[in-house]
Amino acid sequence: MVEIINKLKNPLVKEARELSKSKNRVKYNKIQLRGLEQIRWAKKAGLNIESIFIDKNEEPDKYEEFSSMIYQTSSGILKKITETKYLVPCVGIAKVNSYKDDIDQFVLLLDNVKDHGNIGTIIRTGMAYGINDFIATNSDFDPYITKTIDASRGTTFKSNFKRCNSSKEAVSYLKEKGYQIIATSPHGKSLQSTVNLDKKPVALVVGNETSGVCDEILGAADHIVQIPMHTGVESLNVGVATGISIYELRLKEALTMLAEKIISTIGREVNVTSQLIRKAFDIKVKEVSEFTGDQVIFLMVLKRELKMEGNQIEEQFGYFKDKFEEFIDPLYSNKLIYKTDKKFEITKAGEELLAKLWPIHEKTEDLMLQGFTQEEKKQLKEYLERVQNNCVGIIKK
DSSP states (O other): OEEEOOOTTOHHHHHHHHTTSHHHHHHHTEEEEESHHHHHHHHHTTOEEEEEEEETTSOGGGGTTOOSEEEEEOHHHHHHHHTOSSOOSEEEEEEOOOOOSOOOSEEEEEOSOOOHHHHHHHHHHHHHTTOOEEEESSTTOOTTSHHHHHHHTTGGGGOEEEEOSSHHHHHHHHHHTTOEEEEEOTTOSEEGGGOOOOSSOEEEEEOBTTTBSOHHHHHHOSEEEEOOOOTTOOOOOHHHHHHHHHHHHHHHHHHHTHHHHHHHOHHHHHHHHHHHHHHHHHHHHHTTOSSOHHHHHHHHHHHHHSOEEHHHHHHHHOOOTHHHHHHHHHHHHTTSEEEETTEEEEOHHHHHHHHHHHHHHHHHHHHHTTTOOHHHHHHHHHHHHHHHHHHHHHHHO
16 A cells, blocks of 8 residues: 655654664664665565655555555655655665574674674674674664665674673673683784684674774683784784684584584484484383384374385384384284285274274373473474474475
8 A cells, every 4th residue: 555645744754764863773673774675685584664665756566565554755755764865765664673682602792893884794794604693882883774784785684683881791791691702803812713612602702993802801801812814914804804703713613512512403302302202102002012112103104104115114113124024023913014016004903903002192192291281282283393394395405
């Protein structure tokens, strides 16, 4: 839907105009999106785009991809909204995400970094290496200035920002959360590539373009390192230096905490959970049956799939050659399955056994999910289905 606005005093125009100033963006947690590209970046990042103001000469059909309300206005009002002498043909107003305190194992601490282009480059570089959390030592830090958004190629919309009132406050915050502070300095006592990291989360400090990392942070840092440079080169652009530091410290972090990282991976967690579920079910089934948990699960799968080939069974259940025969023979001898055209099928007797053992399955499942609410059980199932669907998507690519 398109609405015409002709007056500068319109409340919507007034609010949009206020967002041209950094202090108001911080105050209202809303931003201006200048130009179609920025609006698209914001949409892709999942931001709530409340409205879009377009110039009177713009075609409204051009903005059909957005569900936001479209307001068509004059070039003069648009210039007032952006406080620029040049015309931006479309301006979006969006709500940005609030800071999330659940930060990752590697964060960037921006110590009074001022250049908007550098900030955008740092954010984009950080995101490229999987870093989503950025802590600033100044309360007026604004990652939503047009130049920063453009330099970040919209990755700023996906990032998590915390503004502190001072370097001391920022360091205290990170220390309380168990982070080790890594600062770079030309006078660092060790090379960045050789530093021995502690088994703690990492906070890499990005210093001011002119003065570098402040003395207060250097005094509190766990490690002060330097990037070796060829004779005649005094310093690197802060964005370039950040990229080098992230790459080397990410590698160091991975090597230092490799065992912990392996333990915490979703694949490992799912595998361990799967093994424990099979063992628990096996114990409960053997209490009332001569069959193993795997054999009963196989009958369940066979009932659902109707037919399975031997190699499918081997791959899914992990029994090969002699072990496969040991696994399948009791089911044959009790006439629970039969084989035709190299494919296995379940018999009526097999179906009846499943029906008799089904209460055991439900009881075991209840024991495994003891303490879960019905809503939590439902959510767990939904989460697992989402993981499965994402895996299928990777496999099919």
